[in-house]
Amino acid sequence: MELKYVAYEKKERVAVITLNRPEKLNALNRDVLTDLRKALEEAEKDPEVRVVIITGTGKSFCAGADITEFTKGVADVRGFIELGREVFEFIENMSKPVIAAVNGYALGGGFELALSCDFVIAASSAAFGSTEINLGIVPGWGATQKLVFMAGLAKAREIVMLGEVFSAEEALKHGIVHRVVQPEKLMDEAMALAVKLCQKSPTALAIAKAVLSRSARSILAPGLELERSMFYVAVSSEEAKEGISAFLEKRKPKWQS
Ligand code: COA
Numbered sequence: 001m002e003l004k005y006v007a008y009e010k011k012e013r014v015a016v017i018t019l020n021r022p023e024k025l026n027a028l029n030r031d032v033l034t035d036l037r038k039a040l041e042e043a044e045k046d047p048e049v050r051v052v053i054i055t056g057t058g059k060s061f062c063a064g065a066d067i068t069e070f071t072k073g074v075a076d077v078r079g080f081i082e083l084g085r086e087v088f089e090f091i092e093n094m095s096k097p098v099i100a101a102v103n104g105y106a107l108g109g110g111f112e113l114a115l116s117c118d119f120v121i122a123a124s125s126a127a128f129g130s131t132e133i134n135l136g137i138v139p140g141w142g143a144t145q146k147l148v149f150m151a152g153l154a155k156a157r158e159i160v161m162l163g164e165v166f167s168a169e170e171a172l173k174h175g176i177v178h179r180v181v182q183p184e185k186l187m188d189e190a191m192a193l194a195v196k197l198c199q200k201s202p203t204a205l206a207i208a209k210a211v212l213s214r215s216a217r218s219i220l221a222p223g224l225e226l227e228r229s230m231f232y233v234a235v236s237s238e239e240a241k242e243g244i245s246a247f248l249e250k251r252k253p254k255w256q257s
Contacts, residue, residue, distance in 0.1 A: 001042055006035040008042060013050040014194040015043035022058030028109050029066035030080055037087045044094050050202055051194040054117060055101040055187070061126065064108025067135065070235055070244050077235060084109060084141050088116040092213045095206040097197050101190035102126040103183070107165065112141035118209060120176065121190050122168035123183040128176065133163035136243025136253060140231030145223040149216065150175050
């Protein structure tokens, strides 16, 4: 399996997938998503692998969708968003538990990547946020719906409409992460959880995951569909163009309306 933007390592029965584009804080472009999908498919089909851990290289878990993807034409943006949605749904539909070991920034689509995993363990130095609003867009990979479900409507409003970056402890308080650990212990703790999961019946675990993920999805489905269609409205707006240009030009956006 040839991978450029993701590292894949098997440690006994655990597959560790590491996003590896540190110069762009592991932002997800098409290439990263394609490699991530390949690595996940490999883990799913390997009978020796029982649990998957996703983490990131450097100071970031994942700084979200690569913002340059939004400067392309409508068809390309759609293709990119649908690719991400497929990868995140693949994680939810896998027969094996997936742990996000959040080592740093988990923003926008990076936060949504963590929200697609079954368990989230965060370094105390990790930082979370649905920061899309600062770019004149909105989340498109599930955060608006999953956050209402996990943290409640009031907190979801705050996270999505203010777009602020918040700490791992704050995420823990609102039921978004399972555990916060010292940064140097992150991978050991993620591995310890993986080993615990490896001791369970793989069949029962796969069924438990399917029931939990599918029942959550059936409740969230209409909202996820609404989010998806409204994302395309937002990303086509003039204000999105301004927000995205402002980020790329390293300046503050000037909203027109
Ligand atoms: N898409 C594309 N490039 C990104 C990116 C993203 N989501 N996040 C970071 N980068 C790039 C930066 O443009 C920069 O590239 P450069 O060195 O070629 O200029 C590089 O990654 C390092 O980021 P930088 O902003 O210099 O690091 P920082 O430590 O000052 O700030 C963040 C870190 C995470 C606060 C900041 O990068 C940020 O706000 N990123 C966007 C997060 C976001 O809104 N994600 C949701 C996207 S929908």
